[in-house]
Amino acid sequence: MSEVLLDLQRINKIYNETSRHPVRAVKDLNLNVAQGEIVALLGSSGCGKTSTLRMIAGFEAVSSGQILIKGRPVHALAPARRNVAMAFEGYSLYPPLTVEENIAFALKSERLAKDEIRKKVAEIAHLLEIEDILERYPGSISGGQQQRASLARALIRDADLHLLDEPMGQLEPQLRALLRGRIKHFIKERGLTAILVTHDQTEANALADRIAVMEGGVLQQFDSPLHLKDRPANLFTGTFIGEPPMNVFPAQAEADGDNLKLNLADGVCLTYPASAFSDDLKARLLSSDTFVIGVRPHAVKITPGGHPAKVYANQWLGDQTHVAARFAGQTIVSVRHDRAHHAPGETIGIDLAASDLHIFAADSGRAFSHGGALA
Template sequence: MNDIHLDIQQVDKIYGTAASAVHAVKGLSMVVRRGEIASLLGSSGCGKTSTLRMIAGFEGVSKGTIKLAGRTLNDLHPVKRNVAMAFEGYSLYPPLTISDNIAFALKATKHGAKEIAEKVSAMAEMLEISDILDRYPSSVSGGQQQRASLGRALVRDADLHLLDEPMGQLEPQLRALLRGRIKHYIKENGVTAILVTHDQAEANALSDRIAVMEGGYLQQFDSPEKLKDQPNNLYTGTFVGEPPMNTFSAKIERNDTLVRFILDQGVSLSYNISDFSPNVIDAVLALQHVVVGVRPYAIKRHADGMRATVVANHWLGDQTHIAATLAGHSVILVEHDRATDKVGDDIYINLDPDNIHVFDRDSGAAVSHGADIAR
């Protein structure tokens, strides 16, 4: 489980010529273990599909190396890579039925006709497309084509499965159902997979680790829990998590015992220097400007807390989202109980030292997380 399976080192992707170059992937290094499900998450254009296409061999690698199961892939023909890919566009073979599309890559293998038929039928059942197996791609819906394409990729015995937005066309209920089944299938069959998705809930539910990308750069590659608790930088901190982390730009002041993060309008967050672990306090105090981050569910009400004014209160059936303003900043709180606060009411909130993240305002790098704080 812990051995290196896919090894990407210092990979760049540059499209076009020098005059019109697009630098889509920059110095990407990441290692995926055998049996692991990794997700690529990031905003549109950050380089997710380019990364998958280089691994699959549909795009050349401009710089760096990609190895899979010990073999260097850079110059290997796509069909020799033993990589299965489900595309964003479905690219099924139009003259073949859905059943034959799914079976296609199996026909060139040692599997007998009966075994292939069984595998196709089980895959179709798992993906809820048993009823369209005899139809042709042109006569089924986009979501059905997408599931057929996913089935065609998953059914193969490949060293690596690349799934680019494999459920983007499906409604949330079906996605949620298939998500569980696909994860079970992947883990049962010892498959190694890289999934591209825009859906954080999907990335969280399916992945062992998530690679957050932005602007062609890998920002962080960690477990969903670690991305939440210890984001490397402000980008990851605010991109991962829904609703996003609240952030307050602040100036730092200190005296012998206290560190103060001064927000606008004279509001300040005061902490004992001894609240911080000795390894991080020097780094915090070395900064003049920081961004203090706190997750919406980590803001607590406290009678002695700071005053914030409610601007919206939404009960979602299992949690309340309260939007408020605090010293001119907007802040979102998530609470499990149904809150009765009305627009215009004042609430009093605390940002416990255990729950704050401190980032260097200039570089965005994380300097301290609640978990680093001494207690």
């Protein structure tokens, strides 16, 4: 692995510490980012991702813990002394300056020649498709244009670390999809190191080498996009990552000769050859009162001989069908990449392969199995 550029060591952030109702926004966060890596902080509103980004930038003080950039503690330094560039969600452009002057502002301290500055500004403006607004002022352009100008101002800097707070939240989907590829190429081509905050899974998956999933101020899992989907560390990550979300059902296990039965609600019984599960996993399941099984919608097969489920919705989304049905006392969603003509009220057969099951502890939510083997 490349050299660690950013190292967060047991970072805590508590707002209103001395009040009767302190808010602990970030809890004992340990995270490291390698040189040249793109990392996404992903989570819902209030999960602690923006507080983390602002502590790295120096706009929020840490309550405890250390932030190291290139091995140097920076958590007590002013933002200007950290050599960090940040694109703010709220844009923070200078109103008296044109868009071009805003983007070029940071380059003036580098004492570059005017022609070199103009060339760099033109390059980043072309990348983000804002060449036609360079002479305009922030107050006269749209929110999406302001966001791209703020992003350009951050990316143009020669900084150790680039922090991007919801960098494309104001853009229309088509432009966002186009710019994602361009921005990733720009960052990778120059060997930059970047952290982006987003609530958009598509954006995180498209841009990031690794994704830190956060909830309630706690890091749930820090892994590659592939592992987050295929090997979620806990039930929260399993159900948060993926669209549509993972289907989950409480279950109990019982041995039946050469088979293992997983009993769900409403009398649904999934029967598998015992050989489909490792010996350690079988012992774990049989010794548990209750656990939770999860299966991705893309792995839910609709077959004539499957377990009965009653359809209540069928959505064609242009390139795939989402079929929702009542199964084992709750909803199960199956995704197909062709048209599926199942009408509401129709009974279909559901087949769940043992190799597609994720199994979680009912109490802690911790994953202990993926595809028939202990996690």
